[in-house]
Amino acid sequence: MLTAERRQFILEILRRDKKVLSSELSAVLKVSEDTIRRDLRELAESGFLQRVHGGALLPSPALASYADRQKQAPKEKEAIARAAAKLVCTGQVVILDGGTTTLQVARHLPLDLQATIVTNSPPIAIALAEHPQIEVVMLGGQLYKKALVNVGATTVEALRMIRADLCMLGVCSVHPEFGISVANLDEAHVKRAMIAGAAEVVGLATEEKLDTAAPYVVQSIHALTYLVTAPTVSDRMLTSYKALGLTIIRDESA
Known part of the structure; x- marks a missing residue:
């Protein structure tokens, strides 16, 4: 799976379940937790999610003006x-x-x-x-x-x-x-x-x-x-x- 496809999958799971866990994503996507953490970090930097211990949550909508x-x-x-x-x-x-x-x-x-x-x-x-x-x-x-x-x-x-x-x-x-x-x-x-x-x-x-x-x-x-x-x-x-x-x-x- 390409990086872009993997990150799109992560966002789809996040929208469905309201949270994602690094360990579960690693098992499902068959990549290391380091790879998942890198994905989450870059998605967070783009404003798509908020990282928390062990995974990520949906970001706050109050970040707008x-x-x-x-x-x-x-x-x-x-x-x-x-x-x-x-x-x-x-x-x-x-x-x-x-x-x-x-x-x-x-x-x-x-x-x-x-x-x-x-x-x-x-x-x-x-x-x-x-x-x-x-x-x-x-x-x-x-x-x-x-x-x-x-x-x-x-x-x-x-x-x-x-x-x-x-x-x-x-x-x-x-x-x-x-x-x-x-x-x-x-x-x-x-x-x-x-x-x-x-x-x-x-x-x-x-x-x-x-x-x-x-x-x-x-x-x-x-x-x-x-x-x-x-x-x-x-x-x-x-x-x-x-x-x-x-x-x-x-x-x-x-």
Whole structure:
């Protein structure tokens, strides 16, 4: 089998099974594990997969620009936002992470809701500026332009002073075995601080982000209290998440 054919086969297996193992590919393709590792490395460099110990997973779709991500799965994000917004109660302090899905959550908060929203996202702060009852706390830091969020030591230090009731986490990638991950190291530190500062953590994930991985690990899946996803996601796809004791929320009215 030619190299190109072998790599195409690897990608087909990855799309079908959501992961590949080096040892299994070596046996099926009758080549050494060194050859498979080289294939995976070069496919990862081209953005086709994310390498993990022993194999590879699908890559995160959140590697695209903020503008491009706003165009991805708009109906899914609105459904997720409707379900997530219902988790916010009057009087709560809520950390609202950056992202295009969390922006939709901000837009779906009821106009009579009295709460404090802490965010590192300029778009979210602007979206809530006209809300009559919500107090907005904007976290400072260095603007990570690709994701339009503030990151860095200043952001992390500010989060250490906050004890929130709820954290709405914008999920770049989530996997039952490899946990929550992102494409930027500074953003990983900020998300970790958000999780540490909240009593409950809500992960917001469209279907394309499930069972994927990015280079920088935030926390294990056990850091989440709830996983809010789209109603179109199949029960089969969510089985492994439920098995870990994670509460799954979907807006079935969508």
